[in-house]
Amino acid sequence: MPELTADLFQPRSFVGVAEVHGQEMGRGEVRFFTHADQNLVLRHYRRGGFVRHFLADRYLGLQASASRSFREWFLLADLYRQGLPVPRPVAAAFYPGGIFYRADLITCQLENVQPLSTLLQSPLPDSTWRALGGTLQQFHAAQVFHADLNAHNILLDRHQQAYLIDFDRGSIRKGQNWKQENLRRLHRSLLKLSASSPIAEDVEAGWQQLLTGYRQTD
Ligand SMILES: Nc1ncnc2c1ncn2[C@@H]1O[C@H](COP(=O)(O)OP(=O)(O)O)[C@@H](O)[C@H]1O
Ligand SMILES: [Mg+2]
Structure with a gap:
């Protein structure tokens, strides 16, 4: 620049x-x-x-x-x-x-993006959840540890492309065990955000799609 x-x-x-x-x-x-x-x-x-x-x-x-x-x-x-x-x-x-x-x-600045946390106000297409799972798998395959993986730190554009932001305390980390914990953290964030909301069930179904996308890319 x-x-x-x-x-x-x-x-x-x-x-x-x-x-x-x-x-x-x-x-x-x-x-x-x-x-x-x-x-x-x-x-x-x-x-x-x-x-x-x-x-x-x-x-x-x-x-x-x-x-x-x-x-x-x-x-x-x-x-x-x-x-x-x-x-x-x-x-x-x-x-x-x-x-x-x-x-x-x-x-x-990432253009024309919205935080996943905001988008959760209405149900998201299965394909969006699966694409997100694929993106998370991509990061994990590169051994990228995100210290604060939650729905506020995932931004989505109009073409279902997900971006991760806020890499404070993140690192390239060896091993595998932290990956599941990383996903669980995101799951908890999603459950918390959708708790007692009309789309709680959609989010849970979306999570299953996300896991499918994650495994498919594996
Ligand atoms: N590069 C970026 N492009 C677009 N929006 C961003 C970008 N970085 C941050 N934001 C917006 O600002 C919010 C806060 O940024 P973040 O880096 O997560 O800091 P913190 O969580 O410490 O406040 C994000 O949730 C996002 O909405
Ligand atoms: Mg943040």
Whole structure:
């Protein structure tokens, strides 16, 4: 990308802010903006869990290369080059301050996508669920571990293509056992989102389709 400077992390104007639907959606501060005719997404890293009350957006560490943002940038670059459906990483920032740092990440915006969590308001075609299962299998075949695989971190476009986002704490991981746990986590997220909703049964049927798609690609 041309004209990459630190200024990029202080965009003069934002096109929008990611909608936040309740707590589970993400802690993030995610903002959309444009640079050199590219639609970009700026994410400021924020702590989750209990430590957020006193650490807010601060992380322990002294090395840029080991920071949340740089790690995610390098992982995304690797996955993007492999042709996996992830946002193209643009730039990572590391702001040192004593023993803590703050961090930002800029990625290319995925166009015309919606989070799976939002799409769940009405039943999805079987083919969408199966395609999603196939995509998850693709990531697992490449040994990609997503630390927070839930319905908010899966974005779908109009052609049923699924993208995974939010690779904070993700990694390339050896072995097989974590893969089932990874899927179970997504299943729990789907059950939680559809609990006591009219489409709860559709989601359960969809999950079976997803597993079929996952195994077929295997
Ligand atoms: N590259 C991207 N393209 C389009 N939308 C994005 C992109 N990155 C993030 N978003 C939107 O912002 C939301 C939050 O981003 P995410 O990276 O999951 O951060 P967090 O969960 O920490 O808040 C996502 O659920 C998605 O709707
Ligand atoms: Mg997220």
